[in-house]
Amino acid sequence: MIRSTTRRTATAALAVLGLGAALTAFTPFASAQSVADIKKKGEITIGMLVDFPPYGTTNVKNEPDGYDADVAKLLAKDLGVKANIVPVTGPNRIPFLLTNKVDVLVASLAITPERAKQVSFSQPYAAATIVLYGKTASNIKAPADMKGLRIGVARASTQDVAVTKAAPEGTEIRRFDDDASAMQALISGQVDAIGCSVTVAAQIAKRVPANTFENKFNLVQQAMGIALRPGTDELTKTVNDFVAKNTANGELNKLYQKWLGADLPKLN
Known part of the structure; x- marks a missing residue:
């Protein structure tokens, strides 16, 4: 504490950028900057909280689960690649992203002006x-x-x-x-x-x-967004298209109903 x-x-x-360094020293680098990089790699590495139920938790097999896990898997499916979900914590999730240890964050990250100075956000996918x-x-x-x-x-x-x-x-x-x-x-x-x-x-x-x-x-x-590294404009657009499509077709609402027992709020 x-x-x-x-x-x-x-x-x-x-000042979150300096936190969690000791925890990340031996984490493999993700480093994908584009959709082509991700597809070449055959997987997308996604950082996710596992201590924030029902958004992020673990199942009986100690695997990442919850709303964010399902959204992460849906994003990977949309891209035609495997989802490699990496547990992160509140303090180290942005450092994990900015030091290339994950490609994106689906980690219950609320969109704030301060964070928007450090990362790029997708359109909201939860609240x-x-x-x-x-x-x-x-x-x-x-x-x-x-x-x-x-x-x-x-x-x-x-x-x-x-x-x-x-x-x-x-x-x-x-x-x-x-x-x-x-x-x-x-x-x-x-x-x-x-x-x-x-x-x-x-x-x-x-x-x-x-x-x-x-x-x-x-x-x-607070509205939550999928976070990406600054400068990854093509990947950000692809993720925004993913959120827009799966909001319109009701897939995100189905997942929200599954985990939170309510309809996905209208998010601006």
Whole structure:
């Protein structure tokens, strides 16, 4: 766990490019820059979170699964190649892409202006609502109520950005390596509330007695895009065509229904 004391220092978590280097040292390079490169290689290497159910998780065989995994496999099928799915974490997913260890990211990556300076995004293929989630008995109704509280987030995530932006001075933001660690911190009482997606909140609700926690208020709804390296214009266009086609024909909606039990939101 990495801790931060105030909102003033919280923005340090956005410096994601230097994180995760030790974890990537022995990862094979993907380096595909074009559709031709991918087809020549016969596979597309796709980075994906496996700790963000139902978007990213693992199955009984410990293989990547979830909405993102199905989208990744559908993209590979569309390209006529094999899907090589590589697990990544929130902090190291952009470094994996920028250092050529994956070709693209289908990794629940919310489209933000800051990230758009580092990577190219496809049109949105999914969305997530980020909430502040805490004890039902706690009197938290608005961002101002976070003052003096310990708020947990997954480091360098969308929820980190959202909480950092909303938290008043005097909020103690505690950063964890992933959603699973933040979730455990809430359940064990290390923090008073966490910023998380509604899907993570639903997972917590299944693990604790009824009415222990609740969504206190919405922080943001974020559209997610498939991320590519800057300068890969042809590949980006191909991925955009993939998203447009499979949105129009209902394939993405079928996958969204399968994993989230709801229709794919209208995404701009």
